[in-house]
Amino acid sequence: MIYDTIIIGAGPAGLTAAIYLKRANKSVLVLEKETFGGQITHSPKVENYPGFLSMSGVEFADKLVEQAMVQGADIDMDEAKGIVKDGDIFTVKGDRADYQARSVILATGSKHRTLGLEGEEKFTGEGISYCAVCDGAFYKDMDIAVIGGGNSALQEAILLSKTSKSVTVIQNLPFLTGESKLIEQIEATDNIKVILSSVVAKILGTDKFEGITIKNEETGAESDLSFDGIFVAIGQKPENESFSDAVKLDERGYITADEGCIPDGYEGIFVAGDCRSKSVRQIATAISDGAAASVAVCKYLG
Template identity: 40%
Template sequence: MTYLVEKRRENKMYDVIVIGAGPAGMTAALYASRSNLSVVMIERGAPGGQMNNTAEVENYPGFEMILGPELAEKMYDGATKFGAENAYGIVQEIKDCGDYKEVVTGDKTFQAKTVIIATGCEHRKLGVAGEDEFAGRGVSYCAVCDGAFFRNRKLLVIGGGDSAVEEAIYLTQFASEVVIVHRRDELRAQKIIQDRAFANEKISFLWDSVVEEIVGNDMVVTGATIKNVKTGEVHEESANGIFIYVGLDPLTEAFQSSGITNEEGWIPTDDEMRTSIPGVFAVGDVREKNLRQITTAVGDGSVAGQEVFNYLEAQKDVKK
């Protein structure tokens, strides 16, 4: 038997709906609400996004070190201080109704004059045993975030594209040895990046190889089971940390029918965070860009929070 869930339409017309309450979304909500705009953040989980899964943040200005959940809490307090609301919901689509937008969740429909998309992205996983178990205990997806924790340690980097090889090069400033594990017999990275890796004495390679399992003791990673895809040979490679970079997936499935995403699912914007739909902005990791950090997300959010105010003021002038 199929049950139909009636979607309840919220009566309030907001100035801004922020989809996602990570660092970009919360900063956008802060700036917009400080401009006396009515704001609601729609978040499918706890406010903070990936910060809630980060034990220690050491590269955020103003803090030598702060716990990820603590930083998330501070940002949330700031975002709601000037009246921004927070609502739970899994967004299914955005409808462009001309002068206003409708954001449809599982059981509610919200209305606003503008929308800021801040849904972020997620690291593509290997999907092998031990990956989830040792996340944060030797398994990482961000060299910039966690590299400094592995000084004078042996590390594995999984992948062969630009990001994986760049991560491996970056990690050599901390690690005693970095081994790139790649399923092919040549890298996919740009040649100039490959040349830097080949010239680095700390980097070695395991070609034609894939990770079958990540292993460790009760506390931390101790290595990985590696299989050669050509010979079928399996061996255990010791390591103190494993950095996985086989890609990122933007969380934009709900918006792809609107035509604002590129072929890979990322959302292109201009410098003011505007998408191809007037009144719809995008910020943070969901954007088509290179560096994805808390600091860059906060920067995007501040720009968008101000730009929605400018957009709404311009719309008033048009209607006069």
């Protein structure tokens, strides 16, 4: 079968595109390699998605998947490994099979880099976060740390300092690597403290997150620090490498596209959600991309 559209990635962006396309009477296949619903399934509590006071990420993801299925989208578990175009037809090369369509939406998302420490997964959403915009409000008037010293980490620290009691920035290098304007702002903020040349060596707590052990990279000395929560801001990685032959990636691996989610210079390939170059990576922006990409696909298919 040749689908109207194959969507790679069943996160909020991909599933929204599927819902919109099915409602426009297009045949749609969504391919997902890991978890139907995408990365939001890792969040125990979402409180910033308009229209819902509070819900778990899994609850939200389940509803999205159900809605896409009720609309009639085919959703399959397979990893897309590449895209080949022949005339007007795209072949998406999967792990289990090859799939064909007249258009493709890349909605592969991105992954936060993790510390890779014991306890990290267990306390994710319960003391360990990767997103100040998502979870900052849960740490109002509390003592927290931001791990990292680049632009994202410093922006997160400044944002969190407005609601949290204290913010400790912990950076592995002997200097902060963010822009000088951000560094000046960090230095001028009373409730932000910076610890340099230190890495997180251990996550503390058995049933409840209690803090971290940091290790000084120069002296090797270790110290235990109590925090109500930590925000890990050591980078994100988009999942676009497999498609670098089909579409141009920027220096960080993201795909640049216009407001309509159309990458410049490509016919029939669209991009939506966290995998595209953008300033805010949230459910709301992923969903907005899914809607925009589906409208662009409909225009393209005619």
